[in-house]
Amino acid sequence: MTKPPALGATVYFMxxxxxxxxxxxxxxxxxxxxxxxxxxxxxTEQLEQERDRLQAQLDDIQNLTRRLSTQYLDLDLLDQQARDILGYTRPDEIVIR
Structure with missing residues (x-):
């Protein structure tokens, strides 16, 4: 006849x-x-993509800022900004709205 396992061994394994x-x-x-x-x-991948997107935006803004600075003045950009923001036109232009 086999002897059942001891209670201590059963508790130990449990x-x-x-x-x-x-x-x-x-x-x-x-x-x-x-x-x-x-x-x-x-x-992490999602945040890295967001960081890269924001860095590209920052690069664009820095480029535009540099192009409007006194060290480097881009006349075409200045003309575009004056037209967009201030509504300037040349005397020989016709404005269509």
Whole structure:
């Protein structure tokens, strides 16, 4: 006749199984788990794209600012801005609205 396992051994293995399940769950779902790492990578890529877009906008604004500065005056850009903002026209032009 076989003897049933001792109660202490059963409790010991239940505790080990519970700890194993806990650590497995933490490795997958926890704050530093696999799913969180994937989410962090996706968010990093999204933020890098946003950074690149904003850097391109900043470069455009800096270029326009430099072209309107006293060191480098772009007459075509100055003419365009005067027309757009102030509504200036040349005497020989016809304005159609």
């Amino acid at each position: 505790i080990l199984a519970t700890l194993g399940l806990y650590f497995t769950f933490a490795a997958v779902q926890g704050d530093y788990g696999v799913f969180q790492q994937v989410q962090i990578r996706a968010q």
